[in-house]
Amino acid sequence: MNITAAAKQYYEKMFPHSQSKLAETDPEFIELFDNFAFDEVVNQDDLDDRTRMIAIISTLIGCQGIDEFKAMVPAALNFDVTPVEIKEIVYQSVAYLGIGRVLPFLHAANDILTAQGIALPLPNQSTTTTDNRLEAGIQAQVDIFGDSMKDFWKSGAADTKHINQWLAANCFGDYYTRTGLDHLQREMITFCFLLAQGGCEPQLTSHAAANIRLGQDKKFLIKIISQCLPYIGYPRSLNGLRCVNEAAEQSE
Template identity: 40%
Template sequence: MRIKDFILVCITTAIMFPMTTLKAQNMEKEKQLPEYLSAFPLGEENVQYARFFIGKSYLAPLTSNKDLNTPVCNVTFEPGCRNNWHSHTGGQLLIAVGGKGYYQEKGKPARLLLPGDIVEIAPNVIHWHGAAPDNWFSHLAIECNPQSNKNTWLEPVDDEQYLAATSQSNTLSAEAAKNQATWYSSVNDKLAVSDPELTKISGNFAFGEVQKYSNLDTRTRILVTMASAITANAKTTYLQTLHAALSNGITPLEIKEVLYHAVPYAGMAKVEEMVEIASKFLEDRGVKLPLAPQSILQPETRQEKGLALQKSIFGDQIDRMYETSPENQLHIQKFLSANCFGDYQTRPVFDIPTRELLTFAILISLGGCEPQVKGHITGNVNVGNDKLKLLAVATQLLPYIGYPRTLNAITCLNEVIPEK
């Protein structure tokens, strides 16, 4: 079989989910190519065989040794993407490597595909495959019996067929699905298979109701949720925020810096494992580690500079803490200045208002440290983060930290900044 025929077999292209489901103002964002969807290259857009498909697709051939005669390529689909009904005389293997997609054989229910899933397509079985309505999707396509394998293209998968096939796990409201799609958050979609009811309740709340509350920007939502997940040692949620971060312009350096910032508050015992998760995630996407060092202080200046930073945020309160500290506890105040603020918060990756928001997110996620929460509410206000913004952060974290910690945070807010 000629390679161009194989390309014809494995390429799929995309259509966008109907405008009535994904609002027009989000279409442009969802059409943007994801920079990090899998460990494999995106490839080039296919135009030659567009007559067999609806929309666009991207193809990256991965093998070139003709003696092996085993063509393998990575195919990437935009949200809503699918190919025509078709069959292969020699069969085909699909290996899902990124995002969320579907495979359906004629006369059978569609199968949800997540990274790691394998589809064995028998010879002459009529089928289609493509992306979910609200997610990008990539799979490896492997040709079987390439010497004699031929494909037959049939009619398109129309909108009615596609929506019927994918609706089995399309449990979120249109608004929640739209918001979740901005995170490209398909990491925990196996939960949608085993517990669709819980997925619907929690997803509609976290990405629907909660996000209606404020106009907190996507970047801030991701960063504070990431900090909270690190604090709770919540591996699945943390991995979701890593995907969301890279999909929304948050850099590898900023991802690492949230971990650094969490150490003095959550403790290295909680953070260390999350560092390993982040490092593997970034390395799998071609990021060379370690990243460039960000410390700007010398050992002899860290306490002086850290103390100056403390005072710039909290004012005379820092002097009073030093003055009233018992002699046998003064070392803790010095540690706070030199280590917590000097070693970590003088690093230039984030500005001070962002760092104070991250600290607030970490402290309310920890629970049991309300005096520190109150202190950093004051610090946030001093650097320009008002009560509405802090309330928006607490609301954003509600689905992840639960009601008791969220209500404690709001109580602290009301004590420090009473309602008028």
């Protein structure tokens, strides 16, 4: 196989002293993929390895790439993504994909961490209670999206307004208020969940705007999409770029 030195070096950083089985069964494919993903893509921009790995494992949950998730979580640990960060990514994804799609990833994360000798459960990260989760969630929405979200939890038709209340109390009050990841990281992983699953372009545009509002600008989001492209393909990446452009135009 004609794999570049840069691709070999990056692969070794991710998976020290390991060899892909596909290199034996599908050497032509591995040459194409490794040279692209582990040389051309990672050297496209200056995104740091830790952020890249957080984005990739979030994206793999979003696109339901369970086998690649199992492969990449150990690589993320090798790039100093912490066990707490990995579990927080999985936990938050439930709000955006539902437990029906996330449960296999939770089991996989637990198996990988246990195999690494990491004791479970990890330290608690929750900062809210049943009494204050709604208030804390509303504040998180305001911090991320702006003052227009103060009363959003009360909006909507009588028979559906409970959904907006759940959005504040559950999605933001239960998850965004947890320690382990800050608001910027949580908005980035949400962007990745939505980018990867497709069909969520209105929400993707909204969260692209939230990222931009927090200082993670258009250039940063393009880097995230670029680094995730090998894992989700071109159609969803191009849709993501369109949403980022729309969000950037709205923020001007």
